[in-house]
Structure formats: C-alpha cells, structure tokens
Amino acid sequence: MDIRKLVRSEIKNACIVVHGGEIFEAMENHGNNVIDFSANISPLGISKGALNCIYNSIKSKENISRYPNINSSEVIKSIIDFFDSGITKENIIFGNGSVELIRLFCFVFLSKGDRVLIPVPTFGEYEFSSKISGAQCDFIYLLSENDFKLNIDEIINSTTKKTKAIFLCNPNNPTGKLIPRPELIKLLDFAKQKKILVFVDEAFIDFTCSPSKSAVYSITEYENLFVLRSLTKMYGLAGLRIGFGIGSPEIIRYMKNASIPWNVNYLAQKALIGALEDKKHVIKTKETILNEKVYIFKKLHELSDASLKVFETDCNFLLIDISKYGINSILFKKKMLEKGILIRDCSSFRGLDNRYVRIAIKNRSENRKMLSAFKEVIKEVIKEVGRS
Known part of the structure; x- marks a missing residue:
C-alpha cells in the first residue's frame, strides 16, 4: 500500500517548523552544562507563584485522578x-x-x-x-x-x-x-x-x-x-x-x-492561577531584562568594534547580524555550542538568511558566559579568515 497517496496534499507537502529550545538534544551531545540562549524564557525561570500552586496541588492529590x-x-x-x-x-x-x-x-x-x-x-x-x-x-x-x-x-x-x-x-x-x-x-x-x-x-x-x-x-x-x-x-x-x-x-x-x-491538564491550570497572581516575578523579570539588555548591548559593541549589527528590541531577546565576520549562522551556532552556549540560528525564518542569530537575555552570570564564548568565536573566525 502506498500510504502517501492517502495523505492530504497539504500535509504531504508540509515542512515542519524549526524551533529554538533544543536543549535536551544539545545536552546529550555536549554535556549537561549547556546554557540555553535559544529559547526566550524569563531568566528567573519558573514563577514561584506557579511552582507553589503546582506543589500544593500534587500534595493534596485530590484532583489528579480526575479529568480536568x-x-x-x-x-x-x-x-x-x-x-x-x-x-x-x-x-x-x-x-x-x-x-x-x-x-x-x-x-x-x-x-x-x-x-x-x-x-x-x-x-x-x-x-x-x-x-x-x-x-x-x-x-x-x-x-x-x-x-x-x-x-x-x-x-x-x-x-x-x-x-x-x-x-x-x-x-x-x-x-x-x-x-x-x-x-x-x-x-x-x-x-x-x-x-x-x-x-x-x-x-x-x-x-x-x-x-x-x-x-x-x-x-x-x-x-x-x-x-x-x-x-x-x-x-x-x-x-x-x-x-x-x-x-x-x-x-x-x-x-x-x-x-x-481535556486538552489542558489540572496542574497546568493551577500553574496559570499562581503565575498570573505572581506580580513580583513579572517586576523582577522586567528589571533583570532591562539591566541585562543594556549590559549585553554595551559588551557586544565593545568586543566587536561595532562590526556586529545588534537590532534594538522591545523584549527579552536580541537579533544579531554576524555577516561582517564572514561566518554563517549555522557555523556560528555550532562553534558557540562547542563552548557550551546554545543560540538560535535564524536561517530557518522566512525573510532572514544565514547572516542572523538570535540570543535570549538571561541573568548576569549566564550572560557573561555567553559573551565570553561570543568573543572566543569571533577571535577564532578572524584568525581563520586571516589564514585564508
């Protein structure tokens, strides 16, 4: 039987969307210390309000066995x-x-x-x-x-x-x-x-x-x-x-x-309630992002001699044009991952190409590690270009 003939044409010709957040695959290949800058999530991690609601719901046990x-x-x-x-x-x-x-x-x-x-x-x-x-x-x-x-x-x-x-x-x-x-x-x-x-x-x-x-x-x-x-x-x-x-x-x-x-489970519903009540998490996250955004912009400008084009952003990630270094985003991502930093190669986005990468804004300690890796990769690329 040729199953392909039975498939809707829209599905047959579909191309699966590429996403960031491939952290588990990255850790399997590069160790558990990989830091994920490819997924744009709060540097504080999970909201404490959400976590408390999840914990209390598991502890009570009463509704876990019921349909949500x-x-x-x-x-x-x-x-x-x-x-x-x-x-x-x-x-x-x-x-x-x-x-x-x-x-x-x-x-x-x-x-x-x-x-x-x-x-x-x-x-x-x-x-x-x-x-x-x-x-x-x-x-x-x-x-x-x-x-x-x-x-x-x-x-x-x-x-x-x-x-x-x-x-x-x-x-x-x-x-x-x-x-x-x-x-x-x-x-x-x-x-x-x-x-x-x-x-x-x-x-x-x-x-x-x-x-x-x-x-x-x-x-x-x-x-x-x-x-x-x-x-x-x-x-x-x-x-x-x-x-x-x-x-x-x-x-x-x-x-x-x-x-x-029943598409949303009971614990997820409880987490939503706790999250939306957690105003402190939002305030602290926004303060961290604002401070770290300024810090990363400054450091990227310093280490690149203004050769990098870092686009202004209204949220918690940065789009960067790395083309002036003569390296594509696929290779740049590979070199960063070898140094324990997972970033987003943007070549899969329609309207972009292999000149662009995206990095999430995280906490100061993690951002320092990312910037250190970024600097090392740029040095390696400049050295390789010089040899050729």
Missing part, C-alpha cells in the same frame, strides 16, 4: 481579574500551549482558496498552520535596513478581496519590535470594515515596558480580533504547555466546537 475541568471558574476568574478589561468567560479559550490555538484557529476559519497575510520574518507556525488548513500565504518582507519595523499602511495596501486573516506577532519574534498601539488600532479598524480576521500573538508582550498596549483591551470593540497569550515566556512554564486565547464570543464559540476535550 477546562471551564474551571477559578481559572477563568484569574484571567478576567488579570486583565480587568471587560472580558467574560465567553471571551476565553485554553490550549495545550499557544501552538495548539494557532492550529485550532486556522482549522476553524481557513480553508482552500482563502488567503492570509503574514509580515515576515516571524514565528513560523502561522504559515505552517495556514497552509495545512488549505490556505495560501501572502508575505510582507520586513527590511533589515529599516530595522525590521512594520509598516501598517503596507499591510493595509497588501490585502485583497481574498484576504481572510492577518497574522501579527506583537512584539515580533525574532525581531523584537512592538507595534505602536495607534498603528494597531488603525489596522483593526480597516480589518473590521473589510471583514478580515486579525490574529495577534502576544507571547512576549509581558516583557515590554507597556503591556497595557495589549490588544486584549480592544477585544470588546472588534469582533474580528483574536489575541493569543502564552505562559511559557514570562512565567517559565514551557514544560507544562498552557496558553489561552481571547476573542469575541462568536470566535471563541466556534473554536471551542472544534477543540480537543
């Missing part, structure tokens, strides 16, 4: 209280991580013949999920000479009668750029008028100086808006897999119709 209640009033209330924006339980949906909700959104709203608009470079799951749902993707290529800033007018002018959805990552991964709120509102107004869905991924917005710029605060005004939120980045819950989305009651109702039952 995905409509738990306690969990929903924690989100409503966190935003205090007029949303209700009808505006909220949970997912086993953010990616599940990206897939679900595309499965529910996209089909063959639809077109979506995606500014790139950005998170690859929007393209992947759109394509396996049958939709075609139109791309707006952000330019390095413009610091990868998004032009809302260009997005508006790039829509067609077939455009069904626009995907935005705000702030954007891997460029770190936050869309100014007036610009976002301008796009939402246009999309509402043209009956185009707008998907806004806010996985990194908690790291910005103004999380109040969240599109969540516009949900009640735009029935075409869906906002994705993550617990992975700020609260260090990557291993538990929980995310949530906020949208109009109609969007949420149809997504729930197609969602997987």
Whole structure:
C-alpha cells in the first residue's frame, strides 16, 4: 500500500517548523552544562507563584485522578481579574500551549482558496498552520535596513478581496519590535470594515515596558480580533504547555466546537492561577531584562568594534547580524555550542538568511558566559579568515 497517496496534499507537502529550545538534544551531545540562549524564557525561570500552586496541588492529590475541568471558574476568574478589561468567560479559550490555538484557529476559519497575510520574518507556525488548513500565504518582507519595523499602511495596501486573516506577532519574534498601539488600532479598524480576521500573538508582550498596549483591551470593540497569550515566556512554564486565547464570543464559540476535550491538564491550570497572581516575578523579570539588555548591548559593541549589527528590541531577546565576520549562522551556532552556549540560528525564518542569530537575555552570570564564548568565536573566525 502506498500510504502517501492517502495523505492530504497539504500535509504531504508540509515542512515542519524549526524551533529554538533544543536543549535536551544539545545536552546529550555536549554535556549537561549547556546554557540555553535559544529559547526566550524569563531568566528567573519558573514563577514561584506557579511552582507553589503546582506543589500544593500534587500534595493534596485530590484532583489528579480526575479529568480536568477546562471551564474551571477559578481559572477563568484569574484571567478576567488579570486583565480587568471587560472580558467574560465567553471571551476565553485554553490550549495545550499557544501552538495548539494557532492550529485550532486556522482549522476553524481557513480553508482552500482563502488567503492570509503574514509580515515576515516571524514565528513560523502561522504559515505552517495556514497552509495545512488549505490556505495560501501572502508575505510582507520586513527590511533589515529599516530595522525590521512594520509598516501598517503596507499591510493595509497588501490585502485583497481574498484576504481572510492577518497574522501579527506583537512584539515580533525574532525581531523584537512592538507595534505602536495607534498603528494597531488603525489596522483593526480597516480589518473590521473589510471583514478580515486579525490574529495577534502576544507571547512576549509581558516583557515590554507597556503591556497595557495589549490588544486584549480592544477585544470588546472588534469582533474580528483574536489575541493569543502564552505562559511559557514570562512565567517559565514551557514544560507544562498552557496558553489561552481571547476573542469575541462568536470566535471563541466556534473554536471551542472544534477543540480537543481535556486538552489542558489540572496542574497546568493551577500553574496559570499562581503565575498570573505572581506580580513580583513579572517586576523582577522586567528589571533583570532591562539591566541585562543594556549590559549585553554595551559588551557586544565593545568586543566587536561595532562590526556586529545588534537590532534594538522591545523584549527579552536580541537579533544579531554576524555577516561582517564572514561566518554563517549555522557555523556560528555550532562553534558557540562547542563552548557550551546554545543560540538560535535564524536561517530557518522566512525573510532572514544565514547572516542572523538570535540570543535570549538571561541573568548576569549566564550572560557573561555567553559573551565570553561570543568573543572566543569571533577571535577564532578572524584568525581563520586571516589564514585564508
């Protein structure tokens, strides 16, 4: 039997998205002391509030043997209280991580013949999920000479009668750029008028100086808006897999119709409650990121003699152009890993190439080790170029 002939064409031709965070594979090959700068997670690690809730839930044992209640009033209330924006339980949906909700959104709203608009470079799951749902993707290529800033007018002018959805990552991964709120509102107004869905991924917005710029605060005004939120980045819950989305009651109702039952486990739900109550974790994380961002910028500038292009960022990671050293990102990642530092090679991002790497901002001790490795690799590269 030729199984390939039985597979949907969209799946048959799909290319799996490359992600950062390959820490376990890296440790298998390079030892347990590898530091992961490829995944953009709070340098404080897991939120203590989340950890306490997990610990107490395991200790009590009472609900571990039961199916989880995905409509738990306690969990929903924690989100409503966190935003205090007029949303209700009808505006909220949970997912086993953010990616599940990206897939679900595309499965529910996209089909063959639809077109979506995606500014790139950005998170690859929007393209992947759109394509396996049958939709075609139109791309707006952000330019390095413009610091990868998004032009809302260009997005508006790039829509067609077939455009069904626009995907935005705000702030954007891997460029770190936050869309100014007036610009976002301008796009939402246009999309509402043209009956185009707008998907806004806010996985990194908690790291910005103004999380109040969240599109969540516009949900009640735009029935075409869906906002994705993550617990992975700020609260260090990557291993538990929980995310949530906020949208109009109609969007949420149809997504729930197609969602997987019991998709978010009991401990993950408890962790969400503890995380959203942990204000100290957020404050301390943002203070650390702000200080370390300045430190890393300064040190990279010093060690590279301004030969590195380090892009300004609104969140907890840096995009770096290493091309002036005549080394590609694949080899640079390999050399850094040999020194115990795992970074993100950005050549897999549509709209980037092998000139770019991305590094997370971590604590001072870890950042020093990363900078030391960075310096050593640059010296090696300069020496090798000199020999040739």
